[in-house]
Amino acid sequence: MKINQSILILITVLISTFSFAQISTTRMNELKIGMRPNEVMKFYGKKPAAIVDDYKKIITINGVNFTFSIGKGYLSKTENDSYLNSISTTSKNIKTLSGIGIGSTLDDLWKAYGAKYDIYLNKAEFDSREFRIQDAENATLLLFELKNEIVTEIILNSYNPEECTI
Numbered sequence: 684m685k686i687n688q689s690i691l692i693l694i695t696v697l698i699s700t701f702s703f704a705q706i707s708t709t710r711m712n713e714l715k716i717g718m719r720p721n722e723v724m725k726f727y728g729k730k731p732a733a734i735v736d737d738y739k740k741i742i743t744i745n746g747v748n749f750t751f752s753i754g755k756g757y758l759s760k761t762e763n764d765s766y767l768n769s770i771s772t773t774s775k776n777i778k779t780l781s782g783i784g785i786g787s788t789l790d791d792l793w794k795a796y797g798a799k800y801d802i803y804l805n806k807a808e809f810d811s812r813e814f815r816i817q818d819a820e821n822a823t824l825l826l827f828e829l830k831n832e833i834v835t836e837i838i839l840n841s842y843n844p845e846e847c848t849i
Contacts, residue, residue, distance in 0.1 A: 705747075705777050705778065706772075706777060706778065706779040706780070706784075706825075706837060706839070707779070707780055707825075708816065708818035708821055708823050708825045708839070709818070709821050709823055709839075710770075710839075711747075711749060711770045711772060711777065711837075711839055712744055712745065712747060712749075712777065713726060713744055714726070714742075714744070714749060714751060714767060714770050715767070716766075716767055716768065716769075716770070716821070716823055716839060716840075716841045717766050717767065717841065718766060718767040719765070719766055719767075720753050720765055720766075720767075722767075723742075723751065723753065723767050726742060726744050746774075746776055747772060747774045747776045747777045748772060748773065748774050749770055749771065749772050749774075750769075750770070750771045750772070751767055751769065751770050751771075752767070752768055752769035752770075753765050753766065753767055753768065754766075754768045754769075755768075766841075768840065768841045769838065769839065769840045769841070770838070770839045771836055771837065771838040771839070772785075772836070772837055773785060773835065773836050773837075777837075779795075779825075779837075781795040781796065782795065783795050783796075783827070783834065783837075784834065784837070785834055785835065785836070785837070786833060786834060787827075787833070787834045788832055788833055788834075789812070789814065789829055789832040789833075790832075791834075792814050792827060792834070796814075796816060800816045800817075802814065802815070802816065803815040803817070810830055810831050811828065811829065811830050812828075812829040812830075812832070813826055813827070813828055813829070814826070814827040814829060814834075815827075822841055822842055823839060823840065823841055823842070824838075824839070824840045824842055825837070825838075825839055826838040826839075826840065
C-alpha cells in the first residue's frame, strides 16, 4: 500500500510541475514557432483567411493570454509562405521548463540558465533589461523582459541564425 501511495504522490507532483512548465525555446503551450496560420486559427477560432502578414493578435488558451505574430521570414519555404514567428505572454499562469515565469527575478534567471546557455543581458531604457537565450539549433530566441530586475514579459521569436549575432 505504501508503494501505491508513493507512486500516487510522485504522479501528482509531476502533473503539477508540468502543468506550469509550458514554455521552451520552441513553444508556449500549444503554440509553436513555425506553425502555419490555419493551425494557429484552430486555437483562435477564426478562419485562416483572417490572417495577413505581420498580423498581431491576443489569444487566450486555457486561461493564458498570448500575443502572437504571423509573418514571413527565415522559416518560410516559399515567397508567400507565412508562419507563427513570435509569441509572448505576461500571464502568471505559465512557466518555463525551469520554473521561470512572470514575477521571477534576475537572480532566478541566472540560477536557472546561467551555467547552461550563452546568455545575453541587455540594459534597455531606464529600469528595463532583456535577458536573452539563443537556440541556434531551432533558430529561436527566448527573451525575458525585466523591470526592476523582475520578469514582466516572456517572448519567443524566430530568427535567421545566419543574420543574427548576439
